[in-house]
Amino acid sequence: MNAPGASPNQLTAAQAHAAETGETLFADSKKLGMACFLCSESAFFITLLVAYALYLGKDTVGPTPAEALSMPLVIVNTVMLLSSSGTIMLAMKHYRDGRYGQFRVFLAITILLGAAFVIGTAFEWKDLIEAKHLTISRNLFGTTFYTLVGFHAAHVTIGLILMSILLGIQTAGHLSKESPAAELISWYWHFVDGVWVVVFTLVYLIGR
Amino acid sequence: MISSRGHRSPQLLNINLTLVLAAIRSCLKLAAMIDHRIESAPCPLRINVRLLTWSMMALLIIAGTATPALAENNSIFSPASSNSEKINDIFYLVLAITGLIFVVVFGAIAAFVLRFWSRDAETAPEPPQIYGSWPIEIAWTIAPLLIIFVLFLIVIRSVNEQRPERAPSDALKVTAVGHQWWWAFDYREHGFITANELHVPLGDEEHPQSVFLELESADVVHSFWVPRLGGKTDLVPNRVNTMWFAPREAGIFTGQCAEYCGTQHSKMLLRVIVESPDEFEQWVENQQKPAVDDPAGAAGKKLFLELSCANCHTIRGTGAAGTFGPDLTHLMSRQTIGAGVQDNTRENLLIWIANPHTFKTGCHMPDMKLTPEQVETVVSYLITLK
Amino acid sequence: MQADTYTVAPARRPLTSVMHEWVTTVDHKQLGIMYIIASCGFLVLGGMEALLMRLQLWAPEMDLVSPDTFNQLFTMHGTTMIFFVVMPVEAGMANYFVPLMIGARDMAFPRLNAFGFWMFLFGGFLLYFSYFGAMGLYGAGSAPDIGWYAYAPLTSPAFSRGNSTDYWLLGTMLSGVGSVSFAVNMIATIITMRAPGMRLSTMPLFGWMILVTSGLILFAFPPFTAAEIMMLFDRHLGAHFFDTQAGGDGLLWQHLFWFFGHPEVYILALPAFGIISEVIPVFSRKVIFGYATMVMATVGIGFISMGVWAHHMFTVGMSDTIDLLFSGATFLVAVPTGIKMFNWTATLYGGRLRMTVPMLFALGFLALFLIGGLTGIMLAVVPMDWQLSDSYFLIAHFHFVAFGGILFGIMAGYYYWYPKAVGRMMNRKLGLWHFWLQFIGFNLTFVPMHFSGVLGMPRRVYTFEAGYGMEIWNQLSTIGAVVTGISLAIFVVNLIYSYFRGREAGDDPWNAWTLEWATTSPPPAYNFEEIPTVKSRRPLWDLKHPDDPDWKHE
Known part of the structure; x- marks a missing residue:
């Protein structure tokens, strides 16, 4: 902002604090904003998880989780999503070091892994609906399962869109080095992966 | 009324x-x-x-x-059961504690305002600045802590006293079912169902007779509240809640649904009739009988069974076995109709049957579009149901 | 940036250009004003709903409105006042004054700020559009009639036909999205954009209270959104979250709702506390007593308030242990709240009290909030709650908190900050009439409700039974409501009158101490010519009293 009187050597209280301690989260509004947003997101997912856990085994009609959920596909899915967390970490490492070629490669791999996860989920749902006759209106399990997994998958999809835009902008050379966009999107992606770990544990390990 | x-x-x-x-x-x-x-x-x-x-x-x-x-x-300060008496006692105690706090704090505010009211503050020099004092802060952190500790002990004791498990085992057991917008009282041990009026016997000083209620809902959340007999308990669909009270005096105690439950929430009244054991026995005996078969109502009975009345109402001893509306087996033993909207008289029944929405807009009993003659006939049957 | 766009007199430009500027603005001050104006509009609506209800309750068996209309009135009144009056007016004041008080040029995310405002406004429109658009297949086009906490299963398609409930769900959900973006923005602004030298421990208390409020919003709103999504899925996708026929549990909604609903009370109250914490010191001419404990109490309230929600549910048949746990936690909230009361009172001691209109409102706040707090303690006593819950006593209690407390605090804020935002003082004479009529009207409305509650009157009834002694209390309440209505009309007149005719305010009409008074009234678009460097909690005091600055004492 080029308002009068803003002298360039004037640091806000937070920046001065950051310069002293090296702690940047509380000096960078964008990072902090993202962190706050993710906090509210976690409150949202915790609510869905609580509803799922609360209604486990309360169904009046089948199928139950044990009857409906098959593990092999989900395990492959999980491996893909978790490794995408690793690939985006590598991508960010290259980004910070200025190796943009490698950054783009690893970001693309991340997108592919995420997309594979979404497609995998689609196949899982197809099987559930057609073979196991589990729909959202079937029973409490269907209700809570599709809501929880569906909202997670929606978040994955949003992450894919964000990463694709990031890749496009970066490839076109419109992403300045100072922009925190890449880092914030990687936070979001890690968060989505973290949620999956909890969802997987509750739905496929404990609840099944 | x-x-x-x-x-x-x-x-x-x-x-x-x-x-x-x-x-x-x-x-x-x-x-x-x-x-x-x-x-x-x-x-x-x-x-x-x-x-x-x-x-x-x-x-x-x-x-x-x-x-x-x-x-x-209907004041909660005129308790008529052991439970509401206890709540009443706690009320006075808590009122005294909070009243004291109010007097002290409000007194301080008022005193400071009057004492330090300044009319020349614009020109006067600034007063001495007091930044705070840790001893004072600690004092007024600990004082409220002590007060709430005392209050908490009171709560623990009183909650414990009033719990359903504390109900005497010889209590009269009744199941109350909330419907939009009326109450069913199911005397399961006696084998009959009635509506909107709960009859209970009065014990004596040594042997107070308790009433143990199982509360269920047929549709949405309701709440059973008779202020003079005790606190309210909600009727939640898919759950069975319980409450109990031991009346201390005979009489008619009115109450109503206390959880918003739709259009006619305001007219979901109920009454608890506390009567002598003899009167209660008599009443039970009458309720247990099937409906009276009075020849004066024969035509009306036929009409009642032909029209769709029987789909929703039960009259024991006839083919009518609906459960959506109140049981009418002994309709005329009740003081009111429509969950308390009107006194139970022939005139009011005529208006009610002709169109229930005259008294109770939006209630679930439909306007059956009967001719005046049909209404007359049906009511002439209903008033035989003593 | 074009200098001073904000203060250009609107009349000099074509209306379309002015409107374009306001609609597209991302300036925190303009957005703040739009929040406040919108909330005034909703206040008129919510107030008229309240008046209609009071008129209907003038006597037993009145026929002014039908039962269904009455049920819609209290649903709309509650929803409007909470989501579309108090939330936005506080968001507006925070938007306008937090950046000024912490010496920032704008919010951290100006566009997100605008997004939040428009989400709120759209949510409000959606709610009120239900009056025209909720026809549905059933043809019951009208406002929602489910009560502001919308207990399941009254909201299921079987009991709530048509689309009015959907409008309620979507309207509040959208305004919730707006609130969350407001909170994210506020936290980022307050943490990262304070003026040089302003540590968190030297930040004005209003900033602290907004910070804690924002934290609460962050954790309280998303569960509410999730619950609303569940309800929408129930209503439209055949899901069974709250479907008791399929094993679902209506109590889950109650828990989720109050997990949001109770922190919401503090989300509404803390900003008002913040205003009071600014107004009382300035007009007592004294520094706030016990700044550090005020901050600790605020943070304490923030944490404890997340763990008291089920005290709204003592009558639903929870276990002893849970009842006692929540009763204890509720008592605990009284401690930090009490500390605040005591600190405000102690600030008065030894001061030179200037009886300005904002100060009168602040004192009114102290008296009324005290009563609301004490009746709150009564309701935390579980057996008393069994009697008083869902009765008119409860209505009296929470209006003493929400109206006597929060709205009086907000009014103090209006009179205190109006000169800064408009450049003119609000008229004192009208202000005094407003205050006294509102004070009298308020007490006349809500003191009697304690009595009608004790006499057995449940809340949300469109009529009450004759002969139980409730008539007189209801009539007093109705008279009080009319008086309150008149006082609020005077307030609106004062807002408009003072805009054109008010006395010029100057930069610092109250001789106050926080940074917003260091710039012009109204402030330029960039807020400060030069970002000030701060050494204490009262930078302007330091400036005015170089001989005895605050930072020597902190």
Whole structure:
């Protein structure tokens, strides 16, 4: 902002604090904003998880989780999503070091892994609906399962869109080095992966 | 409408009046003080202070005179069961504690305002700045902690006393089912169902007769509340809640649904009729019988069974076995119709059957579009259901 | 940036250009004003709903409105006042004054700020559009009639036909999205954009209270959104979250709702506390007593308030242990709240009290909030709650908190900050009439409700039974409501009148101490010519009293 009187050597209280301690989260509004947003997101997912856990085994009609959920596909899915967390970490490492070629490669791999996860989920749902006759209106399990997994998958999809835009902008050379966009999107992606770990544990390990 | 009279002892009335007079006196004193201090304040302020004082006094006077003048009484301060008596005692205790806190804190605020009111603050030098004091802060952290600790102990004890597990084993067991917008009372041990009026026997001093209610809902959340007999408990679909109370005096105690449940939530009234064991036995005996088969109602009975009345209402001893509406087997033993909207008389029944929505807009009993003759016939049957 | 766009007199430009500027603005001050104006509009609506209800309750068996209309009135009144009056007016004041008080040029995310405002406004429109658009197949086009906490299963398609409930769900959900973006923005602004030298421990208390409020919003709103999504899925996708026929549990909604609903009370109250914490010191001419404990109490309230929600549910048949746990936690909230009361009172001690209109409102706040707090303690006593819950006593209690407390605090804020935002003082004479009529009207409305509650009157009834002594109390309440209505009309007149005719305010009409008074009234678009460097909690005091600055004492 080029308002009068803003002298360039004037640091806000937070920046001065950051310069002293090296702690940047509380000096960078964008990072902090993202962190706050993710906090509210976690409150949202915790609510869905609580509803799922609360209604486990309360169904009046089948199928139950044990009857409906098959593990092999989900395990492959999980491996893909978790490794995408690793690939985006590598991508960010290259980004910070200025190796943009490698950054783009690893970001693309991340997108592919995420997309594979979404497609995998689609196949899982197809099987559930057609073979196991589990729909959202079937029973409490269907209700809570599709809501929880569906909202997670929606978040994955949003992450894919964000990463694709990031890749496009970066490839076109419109992403300045100072922009925190890449880092914030990687936070979001890690968060989505973290949620999956909890969802997987509750739905496929404990609840099944 | 019939209801029990409020029982207010003359002493209590006296206390009331003394309190009111004392309050008015302090009001006047305060007003005079304020008036004195704000002589130079702008006109509206002065007028408003007086207006405030006078209206407060008017309120107090009304409070003092209106309360004892009750024709009927549902006040939680007139408990008629052991449970509501206990709540009443706690109420006075908590009222005293919070009243004391109010007097102290409000007194401090008022005193400081009057004492430090400054009319020349614009020009006067700034007062000494006091930044705080840790000892004081700690003191007024610990004091409330002690108060709430005492209150918490009171809560623990009283909650424990009133729990369903504490109900005596010889309690009369009734299942209350909330419907939009009426109550079904199912005397399962006696084998009959009635509606909107709960009859219970009165015990004596040594052997108080308790009533144990199982609360269920047929549709949405309702809440059972008879203020003079105890606190409320919700009726939640898919759950069975329980509550109990031991009445201490005979009479008719009115109450109503206390959880918003749709259009006619306001007219989901109920009454608890506490009567002598003999009267209660008589009543039970009558309720257990199937419906009277009075020849005077034969035509009406036929019509009742032909029309769709029987789909929703049960009349034991006939083919009518619907459960969506109230059981009508002994309709005329009840004081009101439509969950308390009107007295149960032939005239009111005529209006009700012709179109229930005249008395109770939006209720689930439909306007059956009967001809006046049909209405007449059906009612002539209903009034035989003693 | 074009200098001073904000203060250009609107009349000099074509209306379309002015409107374009306001609609597209991302300036925190303009957005703040739009929040406040919108909330005034909703206040008029919510107030008229309240008046209609009071008129209907003038006497037993009145026929002014039908039962269904009455049920819609209280649903709309509650929803409007909470989501579309108090939330936005506080968001507006925070938007306008937090950046000024912490010496920032704008919010951290100006566009997100605008997004939040428009989400709120759209949510409000959606709610009120239900009056025209909720026809549905059933043809019951009208407002929602489910009560502001919308207990399941009254909201299921079987009991709530048509689309009015959907409008309620979507309207509040959208305004919730707006609130969350407001909170994210506020936290980022307050943490990262304070003026040089302003540590968190020297930040004005209003900033602290907004910070804690924002934290609460962050954790309280998303569960509410999730619950609303569940309800929408129930209503439209055949899901069974709250479907008791399929094993679902209506109590889950109650828990989720109050997990949001109770922190919401503090989300509404803390900003008002913040205003009071600014107004009382300035007009007592004294520094706030116990700044550090005020901050600790605020943070304490923030944490404890997340763990008291089920005290709204003592009558639903929870276990002893849970009842006692929540009763204890509720008592605990009284401690930090009490500390605040005591600190405000102590600030008065030894001061030179200037009886300005904002100060009168602040004192009114102290008295009324005290009563609301004490009746709150009564309701935390579980057996008393069994009697008083869902009765008119409860209505009296929470209006003493929400109206006597919060709205009086907000009014103090209006009179205190109006000169800064508009450049003119609000008229004192009208202000005094407003205050006294509101004070009298308020007490006349809500003191009697304690009595009608004790006499057995449940809340949300369109009529009450004759002969139980409730008539007189209801009539007093109705008279009080009319008086309150008149006082609020005077307030609106004062807002408009003072805009054109008010006395010029100057930069610092109250001789106050926080940074917003260091710039012009109204402030330029960039807020400060030069970002000030701060050494203490009262930078302007330091400036005015170089001989005895605050930072020597902190």
